[in-house]
Amino acid sequence: MKLPKIKLKIWHGFLLLILLFIIPPLFIMLAQIWEVSDSDPDRGAITVRQDVFGDSAGKIVYLDQNWKPEQSLWFYTTTQGSNLLPYDFFLVLEQAGKPELFRSDENINRYRYLPQKKTSSNPDALPVGFVKDNYLSKNYVGFTCAACHTGQINFKGTGMRIDGGPASADMAGFLKGLTDAMVAVRDKPDVQKRFVQAVIKLGAYSNEADVITDIKTYTLRLTSYNIINHSPVDYGYARLDAFGRIYNRTLEHLLNRQQIEEVLGNILTEDEVKTALAGIGQDISSADRDKIIERVATSAKNIVKLRQELFIKADAPVSYPFLWDIAQHDYVQWNGLGANGGLGPLGRNTGEVIGVFGSLDWHESKRFSVTSLISGQGWTKKVIEFDSSINTQNLRRIENQLTELQSPLWPQEILGKLDQTRIKRGEKLFANYCVSCHAEIDRSSSQRRVVAHMSKLEEVGTDPTMANNSIKYEGYSGILRNQYVGAGVGDVLLDKKAPIAALLTKATLGVVTTPDADKSFIRRWSEWLFNIIKAFFSNEIKDSNKHGNYNPDTTMTPYSSLQAYKGRSLNGIWATGPYLHNGSVPTLYDLLLPATCPSDQKDAECRPEKFLVGSREFDVEKVGLKSTGYDGFTFDTRLNGNRNTGHEYGTKPAKEPGDLPVLTKEQRLDLLEYLKNQ
Missing domain, CATH: 1.20.5 (Single alpha-helices involved in coiled-coils or other helix-helix interfaces)
Structure with a gap:
């Protein structure tokens, strides 16, 4: 029929x-x-002999964090769309001033990234968190989450790898060294000759002219990036102004032809503007930005002018957050910027990739667009195509794997047995002094949830620079102008200039809701649909109100709640030093002391005004990393952004009824023992 x-x-x-x-x-x-998984039992780790900081790790061990070797290695080597440098460039690049490879184990370790041996998923023995990425048929070396969120702690020759732990990396120093190496290739004929020959031998480039063109392009990109993100406060090891750099990368890529002409008109002559924009259309591609910067960057002074006109100050370095329980949070980031419900994790991780050299080729067009409808731009008229290298599929998968990651337990067989009597006394102190902001959870429970306790700046008293930067800065809206972005208390209209938090939110939403243009039509749309549905419905965290004592958002001030810092559960806290959001306190013991010593008490203990960072050697007594007695980076807490004030609970005499008394030294040690056990 x-x-x-x-x-x-x-x-x-x-x-x-x-x-x-x-x-x-x-x-x-x-x-x-x-x-295909890589199940190398050593997880690719290699030992390191005594280094420039006096550290050594003749043995590497992994603590039980509920990840198998193949899960760690997958986390280290899964690309997210970061395009730092042409891949073959990175493989053969020499250090500035000497013929040793820039990626040598010794040099990588000096910047406090983690060298790895060759494994099946890492055939070129890249460091932890460095991977080969492909975008528009070109291979790049890029960063993954693991570069900033894999730690190592050494103790008497044993190195303990901490998956999801804060890295000790000096990313700013690494990028400066990488730039110096590329400048040497560009400017020194003998270095350039060796470099070009080595690159061509690898096969990705077929001729010398193309290699030299890319040498100039990527040297300029790195140079301008470093100038744009220059900070009067040196970051040093174990921290970065990630927000500042993400914001600047976003602002750089939002400008359309009209607005960039206006910006350049404020810093250049009329003839210089015409020269800079000759042949540039309304849509500004990555190649167009390279041309404009090359024409503007006739001197470093001009790039500085561009920075002052267009970008924000990336002067609020913070510690790399630790990632266990991140998928179980209601709000993430030090100031609670990221709501973790629904598609929030995808948006948060998209912003992270923008900050670590994701390629962005956004442009305007007029046509029917489902993406336009979903992201609030309507069915037709002007739409923004958010084409980029960002791999939202892998971002979703990485976030999903993090749901299984657990905090590391104190390894008594390495660091010494815990005092159970002190732990019991410390538990009572924790209940009185800490639990109101740092709730206890079961680290292994599949039902665990972490409710971030937000404390406004006036209450917590810690350095305000990062939180203040997140709401005080505005940037040119460019291609996003006249669009709307939800802010929890209503929609914000993006004017000529708009809050950077709003611009980042809108930009990341556009990327998340755009299928991958670097794939075939059917694969592009099917993967996009699969990832959106999977990310939304597999996320057990739903949108909710913030908890704590903070200034609420209003229609007049829609981002007030960001002027606060987050308190979270402290399981695994022993493995995450230095402490406070900006890494301004070297050990947990120091954190239990007042920021400054009372003038009338000669023998009083207080937090160090200056200390060293860079060593991975663990201080068992004070719980943190070694901070004296070696040639490291000097952390000066007197500088803005570096303040070690605040969070002084239990360190000062009670002023009002109900205030808790000052902890004695024995009580501090009891509390410290309890924190070791978390």
Whole structure:
């Protein structure tokens, strides 16, 4: 019996729907299940002899954090869309001033990234968190989450790798050294000759002219990036102004032809502006930005002028957050910027990739667009195409794997047995002094949740620079002008200049809701649909109100709540020094002391005004990293952004009824022992 034509058309349409949007996602899911894994039992770790900081790790161990070797290695080597430098460039690049490879284990370790041996998922022995990425048929070296969120602690020759722990990395120093190496290639004929020959030998480039063109392009990109993000406060090791750099990367890529002409008109002559924009259309691509910067950057002075006109100060370095329980949080980031419900994790991680050299090629067009509808731009008229290298599929998968990560337990067989008597006394002190902001959780429970306790700046008293920067800065809206972004208390209209928090929110939403333009049509749309549905419905965290004592957002001040800092559960806190959001206190013992010593008490203990960072050697007594007695980076807490004030609970005499008394030294040690056990 034949089906009626109308039913036949419906049936055909149904089959087409299955072919386009059901079967491809199933193949994607099966491909991920069958993905070849790297199960090297050492997880790629290599030992390091005594280094420039006096550290050594003749043995590397992993603590039990509920990840198998293949999960750690997958986390280290899964690309997220970061395009720092052409891949072959990184493989053969020499250090500035000497012929040793820039990526040598010794040099990588000096910047406090973690060297790795060759494994099946890492055939070129890249450091932890460095991977090969491909965008528009070109290979790059880029960063993954693991570069900033994998730690190592050494104790008497044993190195303990901490998955999801804060890295000790000096990213700013690394990028400065990388730039110096590229400048040497560009400017020194003998270095350039060796470099070009080595690159061509690897096969990605077929001729010398193309290599030299890219040498100039990427040297300029790195140079301008460093100038734009220059901070009067040196970051040193174990921290970075990630927000400032993400914001600046976003602002750089939002400008359209009209607005960049206006910006340049404020710093250049009319003739210089015409020269800078010659041949540039309304859409500003990555290649166009390179041309403009090359024409503007006739001197470093001009780039400085551009920085002052267009960008914000990246002068609020913070510690790299630790990632265990991150997927179980209601709000993330030091100031609670990121709501973790729904698609929040995808947006947060998209912003992170923008900050670590994701390629962005956004442009305007007029057409029908589902993406435009979802991101609030309407069915047609002007729409923004958010084409980029950012791999939202892998971002979703990385976030999903983090749900299984657990905090590390104090390894008594390495660091010494814990005093159970002190722990019991410390537990009572924790209940009185700490638990109101730092709730206790079961680290291994699949039902655990972390409610961030937000404390406004006036209450917590810690350095305000990072929190203040997040609400005081505005930037040119460029291609996003006249669009709307939700802010929790209503929509914010993006004017010529808009709050950077609003611009970042809108930009990341655009990326998340745009299929990957670097893939075929069917694969692009099927993967996009699969990832959006999977990310939204697999996330057990739902949007909720913030907890704590903070200034609430209002229609007049929609970002007031960001002027606060987060208190979270302290499981694994022993492995995350230095402390406070900006890393201004070297050990947990120091954190239990007042910021300054009372003038009338000669023998009083207080937090160090200056200390050293860079060593990975663990201080068992004070719980933190070694901060004296070696040639490291001097952390000066007197500088703005570096203040070690605040969070002085239990360190000062009670002033009002109900205030807790000052902790004695024995009580501090009891509390410290309890924190070791978390």
